[in-house]
Amino acid sequence: MATAVSPAWILGLDAVSFTVLAVQVGRLGNVAGTTATAAPIGSGRSAAGLNLLRGQPELLGILALTWFFNFLYGPVEVALPLHVTEDLHSGANLLGLYWTLFGVGAVLGALSAGALRRFPLRPVTLGIVAGWGLTLVPFGLGVPAGVSLVCFALGGVVYGPFTALSFTLFQDRTPAALLTTVLAVRSAALLTAAPVGTALGGPLTAAMGPRTVLAVSGIATMVLAVAGAAARVRGRRRPAPRPV
Numbered sequence: 001m002a003t004a005v006s007p008a009w010i011l012g013l014d015a016v017s018f019t020v021l022a023v024q025v026g027r028l029g030n031v032a033g034t035t036a037t038a039a040p041i042g043s044g045r046s047a048a049g050l051n052l053l054r055g056q057p058e059l060l061g062i063l064a065l066t067w068f069f070n071f072l073y074g075p076v077e078v079a080l081p082l083h084v085t086e087d088l089h090s091g092a093n094l095l096g097l098y099w100t101l102f103g104v105g106a107v108l109g110a111l112s113a114g115a116l117r118r119f120p121l122r123p124v125t126l127g128i129v130a131g132w133g134l135t136l137v138p139f140g141l142g143v144p145a146g147v148s149l150v151c152f153a154l155g156g157v158v159y160g161p162f163t164a165l166s167f168t169l170f171q172d173r174t175p176a177a178l179l180t181t182v183l184a185v186r187s188a189a190l191l192t193a194a195p196v197g198t199a200l201g202g203p204l205t206a207a208m209g210p211r212t213v214l215a216v217s218g219i220a221t222m223v224l225a226v227a228g229a230a231a232r233v234r235g236r237r238r239p240a241p242r243p244v
Contacts, residue, residue: 002092003093053182059170059173072133078201078205080214101153106160107156121168121172124165125166129228133218133220140216
């Protein structure tokens, strides 16, 4: 769409879509009033959910992996447009093509999430993290735009199923009685990840250059996958506590 019309119109249409959504949500007052009669989650259950997270290294590990994965993605959104304009000396058409290919790849990858659930989720999730980081490394090598476009499309395929699989992994490790509370804590924590990464991406890109930031983000993401795998191995070697 950005290649067909001005990007400013795309932003305007996006804003209008949010306005329409806000109007539609505002019309759901009766539904909201009905659901408000449900019993709220008490402070005791909230504390129990937090205690569960603190006492479950595996849950904390999954949450930390997801947080840092989203955090390391943040700088990409800052560096990629500047990479297109400063390093490739191009404009909106090429940037739009990057995100189009990424989006198509992400849709295809998300459709594969169901098939991937047949495999052990923790290794698959770590593989996704490492694979996404690997697709960013060629940006730092100064490869032609065509090569980096293919890498970014493959990155979308790899990145696509991560949200569904990490959510399923977290859900499977949480007791049913505390699932709602623990998932709420997870969502609240993850809300900060990408914005913090994006905020950091600005000064990093100014200091290091967009190409370097993209490569460093990829390398750091692969290091994150290695650290997650090492933590998993360490956890499996840890002796189980003796029954009282």
